[in-house]
Amino acid sequence: MPTVNRPGARLAWIGQAFLLGLALLVLVILGRALAANPILFLQQVLNGLQLGFVYALIALGYTMVYGIVKLINFAHGDVFMVGAFVSYFAVARFRLSEWPAAAFPGMPGWLVLLLGSLTVILLSMTICAILAVTIERVAYKPLRDAPRIAALITAIGVSFFLEYFGALGFVFSPRFIPYERMFNVTTWTVGAGGIHRLVSGQAVPDNAITISNIFVIILLASILMQTLLQFLVRRTKIGKAMRASSFDKPTARLMGINVDGVISFTFAVGAAFAGLAGVLFAIAYPSITSQMGILPGLKAFIAAVLGGIGSIPGALVGALIMGQAEALTAGYISTPMRDAVAFTILIVVFLVRPRGIFGEPEGEKA
Amino acid sequence: MRAFRILGLLVILSLALSACAAAPAPAAQAPAAQAPAAEQPAAAEAAAPATSGELKVAVLAPLSGPVPTFGVMTRDGALLAIEEWNAKGGVLGMKIVPIVEDSQCTPDPAVNAANKVIDQDKVHYIIGEVCSKASIPVSEIANAKKVVEISPTSTNPVYTLDKDGKAKQYVFRACFNDNFQGKIAANFALNNLKAKTAFVLLDQANDYVKGLAEVFTADFTAGGGTIVGTESYTAQDTDFSAILAKVADANPEVVYLPDYYNIVNLVTKQAKEKGITAPFLGADGWDSSDLDLKAAAGGYFTNHYSPEDPRPEVQNFVKTFRETYNNATPDALATLAYDATNLLLEGIKAAGVDDSTAVATALTEITFNGVSGQIHFDANHDPVKPLTILKVTDDGVKFDSVVNP
Numbered sequence: 001m002p003t004v005n006r007p008g009a010r011l012a013w014i015g016q017a018f019l020l021g022l023a024l025l026v027l028v029i030l031g032r033a034l035a036a037n038p039i040l041f042l043q044q045v046l047n048g049l050q051l052g053f054v055y056a057l058i059a060l061g062y063t064m065v066y067g068i069v070k071l072i073n074f075a076h077g078d079v080f081m082v083g084a085f086v087s088y089f090a091v092a093r094f095r096l097s098e099w100p101a102a103a104f105p106g107m108p109g110w111l112v113l114l115l116g117s118l119t120v121i122l123l124s125m126t127i128c129a130i131l132a133v134t135i136e137r138v139a140y141k142p143l144r145d146a147p148r149i150a151a152l153i154t155a156i157g158v159s160f161f162l163e164y165f166g167a168l169g170f171v172f173s174p175r176f177i178p179y180e181r182m183f184n185v186t187t188w189t190v191g192a193g194g195i196h197r198l199v200s201g202q203a204v205p206d207n208a209i210t211i212s213n214i215f216v217i218i219l220l221a222s223i224l225m226q227t228l229l230q231f232l233v234r235r236t237k238i239g240k241a242m243r244a245s246s247f248d249k250p251t252a253r254l255m256g257i258n259v260d261g262v263i264s265f266t267f268a269v270g271a272a273f274a275g276l277a278g279v280l281f282a283i284a285y286p287s288i289t290s291q292m293g294i295l296p297g298l299k300a301f302i303a304a305v306l307g308g309i310g311s312i313p314g315a316l317v318g319a320l321i322m323g324q325a326e327a328l329t330a331g332y333i334s335t336p337m338r339d340a341v342a343f344t345i346l347i348v349v350f351l352v353r354p355r356g357i358f359g360e361p362e363g364e365k366a
Numbered sequence: 367m368r369a370f371r372i373l374g375l376l377v378i379l380s381l382a383l384s385a386c387a388a389a390p391a392p393a394a395q396a397p398a399a400q401a402p403a404a405e406q407p408a409a410a411e412a413a414a415p416a417t418s419g420e421l422k423v424a425v426l427a428p429l430s431g432p433v434p435t436f437g438v439m440t441r442d443g444a445l446l447a448i449e450e451w452n453a454k455g456g457v458l459g460m461k462i463v464p465i466v467e468d469s470q471c472t473p474d475p476a477v478n479a480a481n482k483v484i485d486q487d488k489v490h491y492i493i494g495e496v497c498s499k500a501s502i503p504v505s506e507i508a509n510a511k512k513v514v515e516i517s518p519t520s521t522n523p524v525y526t527l528d529k530d531g532k533a534k535q536y537v538f539r540a541c542f543n544d545n546f547q548g549k550i551a552a553n554f555a556l557n558n559l560k561a562k563t564a565f566v567l568l569d570q571a572n573d574y575v576k577g578l579a580e581v582f583t584a585d586f587t588a589g590g591g592t593i594v595g596t597e598s599y600t601a602q603d604t605d606f607s608a609i610l611a612k613v614a615d616a617n618p619e620v621v622y623l624p625d626y627y628n629i630v631n632l633v634t635k636q637a638k639e640k641g642i643t644a645p646f647l648g649a650d651g652w653d654s655s656d657l658d659l660k661a662a663a664g665g666y667f668t669n670h671y672s673p674e675d676p677r678p679e680v681q682n683f684v685k686t687f688r689e690t691y692n693n694a695t696p697d698a699l700a701t702l703a704y705d706a707t708n709l710l711l712e713g714i715k716a717a718g719v720d721d722s723t724a725v726a727t728a729l730t731e732i733t734f735n736g737v738s739g740q741i742h743f744d745a746n747h748d749p750v751k752p753l754t755i756l757k758v759t760d761d762g763v764k765f766d767s768v769v770n771p
Contacts, residue, residue, distance in 0.1 A: 040615045047607035167430075178631055178658045187639050204614060204641035212639055285604035287632050289432075295602060330608030335599045336570060 019348065033332045039191075043209045044331040045324065050215045050284065052323020053222035057277035058300035059307070059315035060229060061270025067310040068246045068266045070148060074155040075135055077297015078162035079128050079271045083278025084288045085166070086124040088179060096120055097182040117182045121279050128275030129268035136267040141260070159297075166290030179286035187212045214284045221280060225273055226316055232269070233312065242266060246310075295339065299326070302346045308359025317357060321345075421460040421720060423448065423710065424467065424483035425703075426494030426504065431470035432601065433626050435654045436496045436699050440518060441466055442691050443703030444493050447711070449690075457711050458720060469495045469504075476500035480507050490514065490722040491714075493706050496699065498522035498574040509534040514722045514729070516540055516710050518702035519670075521547055521650065522577045526747040533747040536726050540706035540741065542771070543748050544574070547649055547668050548581025550753050550769050551622065554666065555647055556589045561619035563594045565644070567609065567633065569625055570598045578624035578649050586622075594618050599629075606633050610640045621646050627654040635661035652758075653698045662758045669754050670698040671738040672765040683737045698738070705736035 034041045058080055065073045090096040097116035100107055139158050143151045187198040191208025204210055233239040244252040245262045253259050281296065282288050303322040307314025325345060329338040349356060425444045429437035448462045456462055465487050469476035476495045483489045484507065492508055492515040495501035501520040508515035509528070516538045517525060523543045528534050555561045564586050568579040583593055594616040597609045610633070613621060621644050623633055630652055637646070638661060646665035653669050673684050673695050683704065687696040696704070709729070714720065717728035733742040739751040755766040 037615065040611060043611045044608055047605075047611060050607070051605060178656060185639050187641065189641065198639075198641050202641065203643045210640055281604075285632065286635060287604055287628065292604070326605075327608050331611065335597060335603065335609060339600075 015351065019352065029332055030328065033328075039207050039209060040331075044327050046209065046211065046215065047331075048324040048327030049320070050218055050323070051326055052320040053218045054277050054281050054284070055296065055300045055303050055322050056222050056316045056319035057225060057273045057280075058296060059304040059319045060225070060273045060312065062301050062304040063307070063309055063312060063315045064229075064266050064270045066304070068242060069140070069144070069151075069263055071140060071151050071155065072301065072309075073140075073267075073270075074152070074297070074301075075158040075162060076270065076274055077293035077295075077300070078159050078166075079132055079135075079293070080274040080278040080281070080297060081166065081288075081290060081293030082131055082162065083124045083128045083275030084179075084282040084292065085278075085290075086127045086275070087120050087182070087279040087282060088288055090120045090123055091182045092180040096123065113183050120182050121276060124275040124279050125272040126275075128271040128278070132267040132271030132274075133264050136264055141263075163291050163294070179282050179288050181283050181286060183213075183283075185212050185214050185283070214280070218280050218284065221276060222316075225276065226312070229269070229273075229312055238262070238265060299342050302342055302349075304356075306345060306349050306356055308356030311356070311358040311360075314356055314358035419460040420463045421457060421714070422463050422465055422487060422489045422491075423707070424465045424480075424487065424489040424492045424494070425707075426467050426469040426476060426479050426483075426492060426496075426500075427703075428471035428496055428500070429466075429468040431468075431472055431475075432628050433471050433497070433654070435627075435656050435697075436471065436519075437468065439697050439699040440494070440496050440703040442687070442694075443518070443696060443700035444707045446687060446690055446700075447704045447707035451708075451711050457714050458718065460720070462711070465489060469500055471495070471497040471500055473500050473503045477503050477507065480504045484508070484511050484513055490720065491710055491725070492516070493518065493703060493710065495520065498525055498577070499572055501525055502573060505534060505537045509536045512536060512722050514538070514710065514713075514725050516706045516729075518706040519650065519699055520574075522573045523746075523748075524573065524577070533745060536722060538709075538726075538729055538743060538747045540702045540709055540736070540738070540749060541650070541670055542751055542753060543746075544577040544649075545581055546771060547753065548578045548624070549585045550755070551578075551624075551647055551649065551668050552582050552585035552589060552591070554668070554755060554769075555586060555620045555622070556591055559620055559645065559647075559666075561591065563592050563616075563618045564620045564622055565594055565613050565616055565618035566596045566622045567613075567625075568596070568598050569601055569629070571600060572625070574651065575625050579622065582622050582624070601629070604632060606636050607640070610637050610642060613637070613644075614640055614642050618644050620644055623647070624649040624651065626651040627657045631656075631658040631661055634658065634665065650698055653756075653763075655694075655697065657758070657763070659758060659760055659762065663760045665758045666766065667756055667758070669756050671701050672754050672756055672763075673697075674765040675754070675768075679735065679737050701737050705734075705738050705741065708736065709734050709741060 058076065061076045062073065065071055097120050099119065100112045100115040135158055139154050140151055143154055187210050189196050189198050189204050189208040189210050191205055193205055198204065198210065233242060241257045241262045244255065244257055245259045249259050299322055300319065303318035304315050306321060307318025322342060325341055326338045329341045425441055427437040427440040428434065429441065445464055448464050451457055452462055465483055467479035467483060469479045480492065483492065490513055492513055494517060495504050496519050498520040501517045502522065502525050505515055505525055514536050518540045520539055521541055521544045523545055526533055526537050526539055555564060566579050566583055569575045587593060595612060597612060599606065599609060623630060623646050630648060634646055635658060646662065648665060648667035650669045652667040671680065683701065684696060687700060688694065712732060712734050713725045713729040716732050717724040730743050733740065741749040741751055744750055750771055752768050752770045754768050757764045757766045
């Protein structure tokens with residue numbers, strides 16, 4: 001880390017010693033937990049991974065939008081909420097996940113499930129993308145040349161609008177507590193006795209961990225989207241335009257790049273990921289409310305800052321760290337502490353390394 | 367040109383939103399149910415004997431917020447009782463006018479609603495709030511302003527007591543309190559479920575949950591059981607995997623989760639998926655049409671009444687309620703709101719005057735035969751009454767047993 005001369009820098013060692021002590025304490029607690037019960041520790045790490053990969057999907061939207069317009073889009077967490085609600089309406093009200101069975105009778109069950117679920121997910125992603133582009137055009141674009149604080153406050157306003165508009169009875173009325181899943185969550189136990197499907201009402205054998213299908217789906221979906229995004233940004237023409245617009249908007253415009261279109265595209269892609277995350281989150285933790293996006297949104301934002309806002313691999317790494325921090329705090333310290341730990345991480349990042357793990361001091365950001 | 371594009375996007379957005387809004391099915395029933403309820407007093411007035419003057423009764427119910435079924439049921443139960451009294455000529459020759467406010471099961475909105483009905487509408491009688499954490503602050507205001515408050519379902523012992531441990535003069539409840547409920551739950555776990563070990567899950571910020579968890583822990587330990595773990599969460603949590611991994615590891619014979627149905631749905635669903643087989647045991651907060659039966663199946667909870675109870679008071683009430691409200695079965699919240707309202711009006715009738723101090727005194731003296739059992743108040747303004755244990759199964763909530771105090 002480069003040394004910076006600033007007032008009070010001479011006393012900076014107090015802070016550093018404190019952080020070092022904190023880090024050691026955390027390591028000791030984790031080490032003892034691992035030694036005491038390795039199976040439980042592994043289970044908690046897996047729980048954290050599931051959460052982390054969901055956060056990664058949301059964090060991508062924060063980081064991409066920041067990379068290109070230097071705006072922290074606080075409404076992003078609420079786009080995530082809209083994604084979950086779209087899937088609720090599609091599944092519980094319109095039975096959209098069953099259309100292949102109605103259209104092609106005799107289709108095998110697994111294919112119906114696959115096609116139906118994909119349709120619902122794609123619908124959620126599309127509606128979220130449209131919503132985000134609308135927000136961008138209506139709320140952010142007129143403020144593009146205004147001071148950045150104006151756009152930031154507008155973003156908070158849009159976020160509140162979505163939360164409280166969504167809470168109105170005629171929009172998303174509050175009674176969505178039993179969220180209906182489009183497919184059932186199946187759990188497998190993995191242990192010394194091999195892999196077995198867990199039947200409801202049956203106990204988990206000793207020394208075995210449980211893995212559910214939604215965990216695998218979240219993991220695969222998140223990795224797939226990361227890879228797709230890397231390909232999009234690095235290997236395609238629109239990706240090149242995104243990088244150019246992020247680097248220098250006026251010059252990019254002079255080169256014939258439709259910067260407004262590129263910005264809208266960025267918002268749409270980020271929102272589509274948030275929509276996907278919303279659907280997966282609601283399936284994994286089946287309860288939806290119009291305020292469900294606030295905390296996951298904030299934690300994904302911390303993940304993006306931790307990884308280095310503007311950096312795509314940073315979002316993944318940051319999110320995985322956040323997921324672990326949350327699961328392990330809940331597992332080994334106390335559950336109500338986990339949000340406190342999340343925000344402490346944000347403060348520590350700002351103090352120690354404001355540009356995050358993968359952040360570049362200045363210059364190109366993808 | 368640009369304006370057109372924005373307009374176009376707005377149209378698409380509004381179409382998308384209206385598609386979502388087109389089917390707000392279950393919630394839409396709630397306001398619909400309210401409409402006939404509001405109209406019926408007017409219809410009843412024409413037929414009823416002539417009345418002079420009005421008597422206002424405020425109903426504070428959590429119609430929105432985390433537990434909306436509690437609010438809807440409480441409102442419907444209270445309004446049904448008021449309609450019946452108005453049809454018989456009101457109380458003391460006065461027509462009863464209900465004022466329903468949404469108190470959201472949350473302290474701030476509940477206090478605002480209480481201040482509004484007391485200062486602006488000048489009511490002397492409040493039915494509500496439902497949740498202990500909201501009715502405790504409301505009770506302070508009501509007692510200070512000499513307004514009689516009867517909470518149908520706030521079970522936390524502190525609700526009726528002031529800081530010296532004496533009963534607040536104007537504050538009553540229509541339900542048994544958590545000392546009784548937690549004790550019966552602990553006995554049930556020990557004697558009927560034959561459990562030796564229990565795990566307690568609680569929300570530290572919720573007075574109702576915390577109170578029950580403390581009583582259960584004390585009584586379960588006193589009865590010879592062992593608490594193998596206690597974990598707390600917050601009401602906003604959706605991911606319970608970390609806690610449940612610990613429950614699975616501790617392998618208790620019963621898990622005590624005395625929270626509201628919204629949390630119960632989440633926890634029990636995730637518990638089944640984590641392979642936890644111990645039965646969950648809960649309290650009256652489980653009682654809701656929105657309880658996820660599949661997830662909670664195998665669990666038990668302590669409650670105020672069961673609609674399957676064969677007593678004629680219960681069956682008559684269930685029949686009238688179904689006829690009035692679109693065939694909805696009244697849960698304990700509706701029943702207790704009905705009982706609380708009847709109790710209040712009996713108290714006013716016994717006092718013979720619209721004066722809150724006289725009514726508060728009258729209430730301590732009467733014995734009232736309610737749907738949820740016979741109610742008379744002890745020195746702490748707690749009614750002495752029986753408790754029902756219910757079992758959750760895949761096809762519904764079944765009557766298990768009645769325990770007398």
